[in-house]
Amino acid sequence: MANAAVRAARFTGRVLVGAFKLVAVVVSLVIVALAVLGAITTQRGWPQVTGTIAVPGLDHDVTVLRDRYGLVQILADNTHDLFMAQGYVHAQERMWQMEVSRRIGAGRLSELFGAGQVDRDRYIRTLGWRIAAQRDLDAMSPLTKFILQSYADGVNAWIDEHNGKLPTPFVLAGVRSGTYDLGGYRLEPWTPLDTATWQKVQAWSLGGNADSEIFRYLAGARLGDPAITDELFPPYPEDAPVITPTNRIGEGGAVAPTNEESDASDAAAESARAGAEEAGATQSAVPRVSPDHADALVDLAGLSTEIAALAGFDRGAGLLGSHGVGSNNWVVSGEHTASGKPILANDPHLGFSMPSVWFMNGLHCRTITTECPWDVVGVSFPGAPAVILGHNARIAWGATNVNPDTQDLFLEAPDPSDPQGRYLYEGRSEPYELRHEIIKVAGGSTVEFDVRISRHGPILSDVDERLQDGPSLALRWTSIAEVDLTLESFFAINRASSFEEFRAAFANYVSPSQNFLYADVDGNIGYVLPGLIPIREVDPTTVECPGGEPCVMRYGTGNRVRDGQSGDAEWMGYVPRDELPWQLNPANGRIVSANNLPVDAVYPHWLGNEFDPGYRAARVEARLDAIEGKLTTADMRSIQMDDYLGRADRIVPLLISLGVNPSTDDGRTLWGRIASWDRQCDPGSLGCTAYVTVELAVLRAIFDDELGPIARDYVGSVMSWQALIEVLGDPQSRWWTVTGTSEPARSPAELVAKVVDETAAALRAKYGAPESWTWGRLHTVQFQEQTLGTSGIPPIEWYFNTGAVPVGGADGAIQNNYYRVDRAYPDPDDPSDVPPSNVEVFGVTNGPSYRLTVDMGDLDGAQIIITTGQSGNVGDPHYGDLVPLWASGQSIPLPFSPGTVLASAAQTLTLAPAP
Numbered sequence: 001m002a003n004a005a006v007r008a009a010r011f012t013g014r015v016l017v018g019a020f021k022l023v024a025v026v027v028s029l030v031i032v033a034l035a036v037l038g039a040i041t042t043q044r045g046w047p048q049v050t051g052t053i054a055v056p057g058l059d060h061d062v063t064v065l066r067d068r069y070g071l072v073q074i075l076a077d078n079t080h081d082l083f084m085a086q087g088y089v090h091a092q093e094r095m096w097q098m099e100v101s102r103r104i105g106a107g108r109l110s111e112l113f114g115a116g117q118v119d120r121d122r123y124i125r126t127l128g129w130r131i132a133a134q135r136d137l138d139a140m141s142p143l144t145k146f147i148l149q150s151y152a153d154g155v156n157a158w159i160d161e162h163n164g165k166l167p168t169p170f171v172l173a174g175v176r177s178g179t180y181d182l183g184g185y186r187l188e189p190w191t192p193l194d195t196a197t198w199q200k201v202q203a204w205s206l207g208g209n210a211d212s213e214i215f216r217y218l219a220g221a222r223l224g225d226p227a228i229t230d231e232l233f234p235p236y237p238e239d240a241p242v243i244t245p246t247n248r249i250g251e252g253g254a255v256a257p258t259n260e261e262s263d264a265s266d267a268a269a270e271s272a273r274a275g276a277e278e279a280g281a282t283q284s285a286v287p288r289v290s291p292d293h294a295d296a297l298v299d300l301a302g303l304s305t306e307i308a309a310l311a312g313f314d315r316g317a318g319l320l321g322s323h324g325v326g327s328n329n330w331v332v333s334g335e336h337t338a339s340g341k342p343i344l345a346n347d348p349h350l351g352f353s354m355p356s357v358w359f360m361n362g363l364h365c366r367t368i369t370t371e372c373p374w375d376v377v378g379v380s381f382p383g384a385p386a387v388i389l390g391h392n393a394r395i396a397w398g399a400t401n402v403n404p405d406t407q408d409l410f411l412e413a414p415d416p417s418d419p420q421g422r423y424l425y426e427g428r429s430e431p432y433e434l435r436h437e438i439i440k441v442a443g444g445s446t447v448e449f450d451v452r453i454s455r456h457g458p459i460l461s462d463v464d465e466r467l468q469d470g471p472s473l474a475l476r477w478t479s480i481a482e483v484d485l486t487l488e489s490f491f492a493i494n495r496a497s498s499f500e501e502f503r504a505a506f507a508n509y510v511s512p513s514q515n516f517l518y519a520d521v522d523g524n525i526g527y528v529l530p531g532l533i534p535i536r537e538v539d540p541t542t543v544e545c546p547g548g549e550p551c552v553m554r555y556g557t558g559n560r561v562r563d564g565q566s567g568d569a570e571w572m573g574y575v576p577r578d579e580l581p582w583q584l585n586p587a588n589g590r591i592v593s594a595n596n597l598p599v600d601a602v603y604p605h606w607l608g609n610e611f612d613p614g615y616r617a618a619r620v621e622a623r624l625d626a627i628e629g630k631l632t633t634a635d636m637r638s639i640q641m642d643d644y645l646g647r648a649d650r651i652v653p654l655l656i657s658l659g660v661n662p663s664t665d666d667g668r669t670l671w672g673r674i675a676s677w678d679r680q681c682d683p684g685s686l687g688c689t690a691y692v693t694v695e696l697a698v699l700r701a702i703f704d705d706e707l708g709p710i711a712r713d714y715v716g717s718v719m720s721w722q723a724l725i726e727v728l729g730d731p732q733s734r735w736w737t738v739t740g741t742s743e744p745a746r747s748p749a750e751l752v753a754k755v756v757d758e759t760a761a762a763l764r765a766k767y768g769a770p771e772s773w774t775w776g777r778l779h780t781v782q783f784q785e786q787t788l789g790t791s792g793i794p795p796i797e798w799y800f801n802t803g804a805v806p807v808g809g810a811d812g813a814i815q816n817n818y819y820r821v822d823r824a825y826p827d828p829d830d831p832s833d834v835p836p837s838n839v840e841v842f843g844v845t846n847g848p849s850y851r852l853t854v855d856m857g858d859l860d861g862a863q864i865i866i867t868t869g870q871s872g873n874v875g876d877p878h879y880g881d882l883v884p885l886w887a888s889g890q891s892i893p894l895p896f897s898p899g900t901v902l903a904s905a906a907q908t909l910t911l912a913p914a915p
Contacts, residue, residue: 041166041167042875044166045168047092047876049066050909052910052912053910054913054914056157056160056913057153057154058081058084060076061911061912062911062912063076064085064908064909064911066906067905067906070093070360070869070870071360071870072089072359073377073904074362075365076366077365079371079372081150083147083150083363083386084150084157085154087153088154088155088158088911089154089361090380091159092158093872094871095158095159095872098383100786101311102190104201104310105129105197107125107129108439109121109310110439110444111440111442112176114441115444118439120310122437123300125451126437126458127204128435130200132480133196134193136487147491148487152190152192152195156190159189163183163187164183167184168799170184170187171183171184172788176443195385199486202512203511203512204477205311205313206313207406207407208406210407210408210477211304211305213558213559214298215710216229217409217471220560221289222710231735232719232723233723234719235609236609237613237722240613240617241618241621243529243591243592243596243617244599287561292466293466294709294710297471298709298713313351314350314352314845326816327348327349327595328593328594328814329344329347329398329399329594330517331518332624334523334857335589337630339856339858340857341856341858342856344518344525344852344856345637345851347849348399348400348849352844353785354789354868355785355879357849358850358866359379359870360894361377362377362895363494364898375392375393377391378894386491387494388490391862392494392496393859394498395498395518395519395521396518397493397502397516399514400595401512403611404531406478406513407478407558408456409475409561409562410474410562411563411565412456412459423472423565425565426567430455432454433454434453435450435451436448436450436451456474456476458475461473473561478533478574484532485509486508486511488508489530497520498522499520502526503582509532514531515595521857524585525590526591527583529598530580531580534558534573534574535575536558536572537569557606559609575605579605581599590624592620593617594612594814595612595616596614615645615646615647618646619644619813619814620639624639637863637889639814640814640851640853640889641814642815643682643808643814644679645691645692646812650725651728652674652675654729658748658752660749660752662753664761666770667753669770670693670694673686673687674690677691681808681815683774683775683776684776685774685808686770686773688775688810689775689777689778692810693778694756695724696716696824696838698724698752698755699715699716701751701752702727702736709828712825713822715822718812736748762837765837766840775810776808779808779842780844781805781807781817781847782804782805783801783868784797784802805884807844807847807887817848818844818846819841819842820841821838821841821842848867850865850867851863851865852894854894859897860897862893862894862896863893864891866886
C-alpha cells in the first residue's frame with residue numbers, strides 16, 4: 001500500500017509539474033503575443049520622416065525638414081499648404097495628445113476613460129467651454145477661419161490615412177471604451193472648433209482665481225474673523241520689483257500722474273497699497289459652511305486643478321498652491337550686449353507631462369509675399385496652428401503669466417418659491433437659463449443633467465450634488481462672458497515687424513493675460529500686458545449672508561465670493577486697453593518679468609493681488625547686474641539655470657534669531673546646514689534639503705492646527721512664504737499658539753527645535769545617514785503621460801513614462817522646479833490614505849517647460865529646449881531624447897535662415913498633392 005501511495009504521489013507530482021509547465025508555456029506565449037502586438041501597434045505610431053507622402057488637398061509640394069533632435073521646419077508655397085502641413089505634422093507626432101486635449105475641452109473624457117471622468121466632464125460642460133469657443137469662432141476673421149480650416153484639413157489627412165491602424169494608446173483606450181479593435185477606435189475628424197476650444201483650456205489653466213475665492217470662503221468660515229483670514233495674505237513686499245513702475249521713461253499705459261500728482265506719489269502709493277490690503281476683505285462677516293459643504297467645495301475646486309494637469313498645464317497643489325504656472329522672461333537692449341542688439345530669454349513654467357505641452361517648429365513661406373507672409377520659428381501647441389512663442393525675421397517675443405483677477409464667484413440667492421428654477425436679483429425673481437447636457441460613459445450608463453446659468457454665469461455648485469442645499473455659486477469669467485479672439489493675436493504676432501504692429505496684435509486679446517516681452521533687429525525692446533480685466537466698483541454694502549446674518553461686502557477687488565443678489569457687486573466694465581501697462585525702450589535698457597506685480601500702487605486699476613512675491617525677478621536683476629562686461633546668450637542660459645532660493649535670505653535669519661537648540665545629533669546637523677547654507681539648490685546641495693524640508697515642517701507646525709483640512713491648500717503657497725516671514729518676525733503672533741490639540745505650549749524656539757529634530761529623524765529613516773541627504777535624492781522629475789501613464793497599472797505606466805532624474809532648482813528659484821507638498825497630507829476623499837512624510841514630497845511636477853535665448857544680432861544662434869522630446873509616440877527616437885539635455889541645462893540650435901535650416905536637416909519628407 002505504501003508503494004502504491006508513493007507511486008500515486010509521484011504520478012500526481014508529474015501531472016502537476018506538467019501542468020505548471022503547460023501553464024508556463026501558455027503564459028509565455030501570451031506574453032510573447034502581447035509583446036509582438038505591442039511592438040506592432042507601437043511602431044505604426046512612428047511618423048514617416050523621409051520620402052514622399054501623397055496628401056489630398058495640398059496645392060503644391062511641401063518640404064518637411066527634421067534635424068537630429070526632431071525639430072521640424074516646414075517650407076511651403078502658400079498659406080493653405082503651410083498650415084495644412086503643420087496640422088499633418090502635429091498629427092504625425094502628437095495625435096494622442098491632441099485627441100485627449102480636444103476631449104478635455106469638449107467634456108468628453110468619460111467616453112474613453114469611463115465613469116471616473118464624469119465629474120471632470122460635468123465641470124467642463126457646466127463651464128461651457130465648447131459653446132463659448134463656437135461663439136469665438138463665429139466672430140473670427142475670414143483669414144483666421146481659413147488658417148484653422150487648413151490646419152484641420154492637415155490633421156484629417158493624417159486621420160484618414162491612419163484610421164484602422166492607430167497606435168497603442170488608441171488601442172488601449174478603445175478596449176476601455178468597449179471598442180475591441182486592434183486598429184483602435186475610430187477617430188472623428190478634427191475641426192476648427194476643436195482648436196478654438198483648446199484655447200479655452202489654455203485660458204482656464206493659466207488664469208483666474210476662483211479656487212482661491214473658495215479658499216477664502218472656507219477660511220473665513222473656519223477662522224471666524226475676516227481679519228485673521230487676511231493675515232494669510234500679506235501684501236506684496238514693498239522692496240520687491242514691479243515690472244512697469246509709474247513714470248518710468250519709455251513707459252506707457254500705466255496712466256502716469258501729473259507733476260502735481262507725482263509730488264504726492266509716495267503717499268499715494270502707501271495709501272493704495274494699504275487700500276488694496278484692506279480691500280482683500282470683501283466679505284467682513286463669517287459665512288456658515290457645513291463640513292459636508294466644505295468638503296464639496298474643496299473637491300469642486302480640485303476638479304479645476306485636475307483638468308489643468310491633464311491638459312499639461314499643472315497649476316500645482318491645492319486651492320492656493322503657487323500653481324506652478326510661473327515663468328521667467330527678460331530682455332536687455334543692445335547697449336548691454338556683446339552683439340550690440342537686444343537679447344531675449346524666456347522659460348515658461350508649466351506642468352510636466354509626457355510628451356511636452358510644446359512642439360518645436362518653424363513655418364516658412366518659400367517666397368515671402370503679402371499672400372504668404374510667414375517666416376517664423378519657435379514652439380507651438382499641438383492642436384493649434386502658428387507659433388506661440390519664438391521669433392520671426394524682425395522680432396522676438398516671450399511670455400510669463402500675469403494671473404490677473406478675471407474670475408469672480410457670485411453667491412446667488414435661490415427664490416424660496418422655486419429654489420431650483422429661479423433666483424433673486426435686485427428684489428425680483430429671475431429664471432435660470434437652462435442647458436441640457438448628455439455625457440456618454442464607457443462601460444457605464446449615460447449621464448444627463450441640466451446646467452443652470454444666472455446672469456453672472458454657470459452655477460458651479462451644481463457640479464457636486466452635495467451642494468444642492470449649499471451655497472449656490474455662479475462663475476463670471478471674461479473668456480466665457482465675452483467674445484475671445486486671443487487666437488487671432490498669435491497670427492498677427494507671427495507676422496509683426498515692429499513694436500507698433502506687435503502691440504496692435506493684442507487689440508482683441510482676452511485671456512489668458514500674459515507679460516509679453518519684445519525685441520527687434522532695429523534695437524527696440526518692449527513690453528505689453530494684454531487682456532480683458534474687469535473693473536469692480538468700490539462701495540461697502542450690507543447684504544444677507546448664508547445663515548441669514550448680515551455681511552458687509554467691500555467691492556473693488558475680486559478676492560472673495562461676491563454678492564449676487566443686490567446688484568451692487570456687478571462688474572462695471574473692463575480696464576481700457578490703452579490704459580493697460582506697456583513699455584518701449586525704458587531708460588535702464590532692460591525689462592524683467594517673473595510673475596511679479598506688473599504695476600506699482602499708483603496704477604489706478606485693480607489687476608489682482610495674487611502675484612509671485614518677486615524673489616525670482618529680483619534674482620534675475622541681481623544676476624544681470626553682477627555680470628561683468630557685455631551680455632551674451634550664454635549668460636542668459638546660465639541665469640535660466642540659477643538655483644538660488646531668494647526667500648531664504650529673509651526666512652533663515654529670522655529662524656536663527658529664535659535661538660533654536662535641537663536636541664538630537666541629526667537635528668543639530670540639519671540646523672547647522674541651514675545656518676551655513678549658500679542658498680543654492682543644486683542636486684548635490686545638503687543645505688537646500690535641510691532648509692526646504694524644515695521650512696515645510698515649520699509651516700505645518702504653525703498653520704495646520706488653525707486651518708485644519710484646508711491647510712493642505714495653503715501650506716507651500718507663495719502666500720504662506722510671506723505669512724511665515726510675518727509670523728517669524730513676531731514671537732507673540734497668534735499663529736504660534738497650538739490650538740485644538742493636547743500638545744503643551746511651546747515657545748517659538750522650542751516648537752522649531754522639535755520640528756528640526758523630527759525632520760532629521762524622517763530624513764534618516766528615508767535616506768540613511770546625513771551625508772546622503774542631498775537635494776537630488778529628494779528632488780527628481782519623472783515625466784508621465786497624463787492618461788494611460790497614470791493608470792495605476794505598472795506595465796502600462798512603464799510603457800509610457802520616463803524614469804526619475806535628479807534636478808536642481810526649487811519652488812521659488814529662477815529654475816522653478818516645483819513640487820506638490822499637499823501630498824504630505826491625507827487624501828480627504830480616502831479615510832484609509834496614509835500620506836508620505838514631509839521629506840518625501842519633493843518629486844517635481846512643474847517647472848521650465850521650454851527655454852529660449854535669442855540674440856537679435858544673430859538669429860541663427862538662437863537656442864531652444866523643451867522638456868521631453870518632439871514625439872508623443874512611444875519608442876520613437878525622439879520620445880524622450882531631450883530629457884537629459886533639459887535636466888542639465890543644455891539646449892539645441894534653433895535654425896532660422898534658409899541656408900541654416902537646410903544645413904541642419906537630417907531627414908527630409910515631401911508632402912505632395914494627391915493625384
